[in-house]
Amino acid sequence: MSSVDMTTRAKWLNRLSFRNISAIYIFIAIFAIFSIVTPRTFLQQGVWRTLLDAQSITVIAAIAVMIPLVTGSFNLAIGAEIGFAGILVAVLQVKLGMPFMTAIPLTLLAGALIGLVSGLIITKGRIDSFIATLGLSSILLAGLAWMSSSKQIIGLQDGFRGIATGSFFGITVPTYVMVVVALIAWYVLERTSVGRRMYAAGYNPEGSRLAGVDVVRLKIGALVAGGFIAAVAGVLLTSRLNTGEPTVGPGLLLPALTAVFLGSTQFRGGRFNVWGTVLAVYVLATGIKGLQLIGSPPWISDLFNGVALLAAVGLSQWERVAGRASMIRRWLPRRRTSAPEKPEQSPVEERTPAH
Amino acid sequence: MQAAGIVKDFPGLRALDDVSLRVQGGEIVAxxxxxxxxxxxxxxxLAGVYTADQGSVEFDGVGDQAxxxxxIHQDLGLVAELSTVENLGLGAVPGVHGFAPTRGRAERSxxxxxxxxxxxxxxxxxxxxxxxxxxxxxxxIARALDGWVHPRNVLILDEPSEALHASEVDVLFxxxxxxxxDGAGVVFISHRLDxxxxxxxxxxxxxxxxxxxxxxxAGLDHDALVEFVTGASAEESVAPVRTLQRGEQMVDIRGLSGVGVRRIDIGIRAGEVVGVAGVLGSGxxxxxSLVFGSLPSxxxxxxxxxxxxxxxxPGESVRRGLAFVPGxxxxxxxxRSMSARENITLPDLRAVTGPFGSIRVRAELRLSHDLLDRYDVRPARVEQAFAQFSGGNQQKIVFAxxxxxxxxxxxxEEPTQGVDIGAKQAIYAEIDGAAQRGAAVLVCSSDAKExxxxxxxxxxxxxxVAVAELTGAQLTETDLVRHGYGLADSVSPSTNPRTARDGEHR
Structure with missing residues (x-):
């Protein structure tokens, strides 16, 4: 009995440890600090509602980056993809006179197509995902500038505007969209065999291929899904601003990437995961919000995101080393007691066999 | 140079036991x-990558004269894109001069x-x-020699002739x-006994x-050397008693060709274990990989x-019931970073997949617990990352x-590489068992004894190409090594067996 209690207790301690959910502790710290420093503005309900709504699009963008990243593809074109979709949905309405109910599906389809193209370039063209999506990003930005003539597109239909501003029970539509996207992504990645294969393909493409996993198809599929979700974010963004704004999309790349990497240090011990990503977006946003409320200049968000990205990646590297150390520590007492009957342990593997 | 009484233990395995090696100037030691x-x-x-548990390595001379x-490793360590001149210059310690312009003419000469x-x-x-x-x-070699202040050094060449054919080997020699x-000691590591x-x-x-x-x-001949390599004790390894009935023809391949392999025929019946032997580079x-479909053929x-x-x-092969344990x-x-559980179920997730593609967590856990027990993986922790198991236990997971x-x-492919002796026996038993249950088994190994x-x-x-097929009484370590090195067809020791390789292009 007592040993069972011990293991459940250890499990809970592990789950609540700083290593596992550091972002929640950081969130609590940020919350406490700003509640004391600037209680009047920081603790207003309106501030939190705006934050929830405003960051929902960042979360969607982050999930769009994360899905291909699970299969091992960087998508640096995410900002351009969002911007492109945002302009496309506006152009289709204003310049081609389409009803928004037609324009939106077409835009989402275009997003998926862009994902397909980047997937084909990366897998069939064998171009590194970093370079491929960087190139694609530049091409998309050119297309975006051409469609919009680098100007805001105004005069969108009223109904379209209603999408992002409408709300149920005091919570805006983009927040619901975010929850739905996150739930689906979570289910597929962590609860299905497709998701299992996606993680495997990302960790060790050749090893997975030899285990019968169709790595190429998974990579392309992940980029298509990412492109589709990016287009969703683009549509919501244009709807919220009520203009096709050519400059806002690209700015989402950095916060999205930061959140994905910071999120990977949460809950799943170094694995990219949806809830870690969602949490990371809001922790970062809360920090930035607090800093803005005490009167920091607008560039503080760039600074904050940049520092957080480096810290997140650094933390995950450190965690890898720490994980190894703790593994050894866990081993030592067991090995000492059981050494005589089972002497085989790991360094055998490091010995490269003779030819 | 002298290395004396070297002992090196890896857990569960004594890799070196009282090994001494003495190399004198002007001598070529194989x-x-x-x-x-x-x-x-x-x-x-010798290189100082590992430290010996016992014994010492000593070099002659002191100070500058040491x-x-x-x-020189098999891959030579050259940068293929750079010229000879540039490659030779890589070894130089740059210091402050690293930023001085390179002196083209001086370097060339x-x-x-x-x-x-x-x-x-x-x-x-x-x-x-x-x-x-x-x-x-x-x-x-020139790069290794560059910067020697005196010639009395030791040069180790690790299988340098592996990628060469006969006329080129002479140049190297x-x-x-x-x-x-010039007075240096040369240590030459090779699989090619001739x-x-x-x-x-x-x-x-x-x-x-x-x-x-x-x-x-001098005075050593092929046969004596082969016996030294394989050991006279070869006969005592226990072959299993096969009681199985040969089943239907499972694998029937004719004229299989791919990069580095030409026109191989393979036929395996259910319950049969067929081996593939050969030196490195033989295909x-x-x-x-060709049979499994991970390389085009x-x-x-x-x-x-x-x-x-x-x-x-590979995907289609798995669906058709082929399994591949890579070398x-x-x-x-x-x-490596996924758990034993996730690795075990990866090739076939259907058994643990429920409605809407969801993984049935409990069924998967039960399955992986059972398998870790059955294959005696230690520690039997299903959630431990693959990389954190020892080599032998990793291989057991791969088999599971x-x-x-x-x-x-x-x-x-090399089923017991980097695996200690205990795990080796367990893996052999699993291979026997798989054949007994009716699998057609293809084993490629560099270990003749295995x-x-x-x-x-x-x-x-x-x-x-396939040069021989050995069964029954012919199937001995000595014969495998002879055929693998191409010694079997050389009638008298005076004819150079290497001529068989002339004109081959790799």
Whole structure:
């Protein structure tokens, strides 16, 4: 009995440890600090509602980056993809006179197509995902500038505007969209065999291929899904601003990437995961919000995101080393007691066999 | 140089047991032995990569006059895109001068003089990737020699002739003799026994971590050397008693060709274990990938269990009941950062997949617990990352993941590489068991003893083609090694067996 209690207790301690959910502790710290420093503005309900709504699009963008990243593809074109979709949905309405109910599906389809193209370039063209999506990003930005003539597109239909501003029970539509996207992504990645294969393909493409996993198809599929979700974010963004704004999309790349990497240090011990990503977006946003409320200049968000990205990646590297150390520590007492009957342990593997 | 009484233990495995090696100036010493005999470990200890548990390594001379050790690995360590001149310059310690402009002419003439010592003349301005393999080897040797303040050093060449064919080997050997003539000690590691006999002043044979022979090269013949390498105790390894009935023809392949392999026929019945032997570069290590479909290949006929299988890919192979345990476990055997559970279920997730593609967590846990128990994986922790298991236990997990669905065809590449003796026996038992349950097994191994122990029949490959097929009483370690090295068809020792390789292009 007592040993069972011990293991459940250890499990809970592990789950609540700083290593596992550091972002929640950081969130609590940020919350406490700003509640004391600037209680009047920081603790207003309106501030939190705006934050929830405003960051929902960042979360969607982050999930769009994360899905291909699970299969091992960087998508640096995410900002351009969002911007492109945002302009496309506006152009289709204003310049081609389409009803928004037609324009939106077409835009989402275009997003998926862009994902397909980047997937084909990366897998069939064998171009590194970093370079491929960087190139694609530049091409998309050119297309975006051409469609919009680098100007805001105004005069969108009223109904379209209603999408992002409408709300149920005091919570805006983009927040619901975010929850739905996150739930689906979570289910597929962590609860299905497709998701299992996606993680495997990302960790060790050749090893997975030899285990019968169709790595190429998974990579392309992940980029298509990412492109589709990016287009969703683009549509919501244009709807919220009520203009096709050519400059806002690209700015989402950095916060999205930061959140994905910071999120990977949460809950799943170094694995990219949806809830870690969602949490990371809001922790970062809360920090930035607090800093803005005490009167920091607008560039503080760039600074904050940049520092957080480096810290997140650094933390995950450190965690890898720490994980190894703790593994050894866990081993030592067991090995000492059981050494005589089972002497085989790991360094055998490091010995490269003779030819 | 002198290394005396070296002992190196890895947990569960004594890699080197009281090994001594003495190399004198002007001498060429050949170091010979099977995979896992301890050659690599010894070289790593000499180089200081590992520290010996017991024993010492000493070099002659003091201060500036102390002998130094240079190792040239099989891949030579050259940058293929850079020219000879640039490659030779890489070894120089830059210091402040690193930012000074390179002195083109001086470097060129320096390089020319270095190369000229070996009596070879080639364009030192073109990228080394475009040079002939033997010329590349000379560049590597020249670089090792560059900066020697005195010639009494030690040069270790790790299988330098592996990628060369006969005429080029002569070029390399004359370069080695040249280095030795200058007063350096040369240690030459090779699998090619005929070459060893040709060049070595002295031959040191390692087997199972011990020096079993340290004899003069002159007066040694092939047969004696083969016996030293394989060991007289070869006969005592226990072959399993096979009681099984041969089943239907599971694998029927005719004229299988791919990069490095030409026109191989393989037929395996259910319950049969067929081995593939051959030295490195013979195509032995490529064949399993061709059969499994992870490398492109062509074949006149390719039938699995009586059905034609033409569009080969790993995914399709898994669906058709083929299983492949790759040789490079660290890179391809499993997903290192995923848990044992996730690795075990990866090739076939259908058994644990419920509605809407969801994984039935409890069923998966039960399955992986059962398998870790059955295959005696220690520790039996399903959630431990694959990378954190020892080599032998990793291999057991790889076996568990493939054998859990009783594959029709089991393809194994170096199944016991880097695995200690206990796990080795367990893995042999699993292979026997799989055959007993009706799998057709293909084992590719560099370990002749292993093939004799496991197989009903062994195909011996050399230079990409099958040169012999041994069964029954013919299937002995000695014969495998002879055929693998191409010694069997040389009628008298005076004819050079290497001529068989002339005109081959790799």
């Amino acid at each position: 170091l010979v032995g099977h995979n896992g005999s301890g050659k690599s470990t010894l070289v790593k200890i 002998a130094r050790l240079h190792i 320096h390089a020319l003089s270095l190369i000229a010592r070996f009596g070879e003349a080639f364009d030192i301005g073109i990228p080394v990737g475009r040079l002939a393999p033997a010329q590349r080897a000379i560049v590597a 004359s370069a080695m003799r040249r280095v030795a003539a 070459e060893v006999l040709e060049i070595a002043d002295r031959v040191v044979v390692l087997r199972d971590g011990r020096v079993v022979a340290d004899v003069a090269g 032995r290590d490529i064949l399993p 062509t074949a006149e006929r390719f039938d699995i269990a009586g059905h034609e299988y033409s569009a080969r890919s 490079d476990r660290v890179r391809f055997g499993g997903i 993941k493939w054998l859990r669905n009783d594959p029709r065809v089991l393809i194994l 093939l004799v122990r496991l197989c009903d029949r062994v195909i011996v490959m050399r230079d990409g």
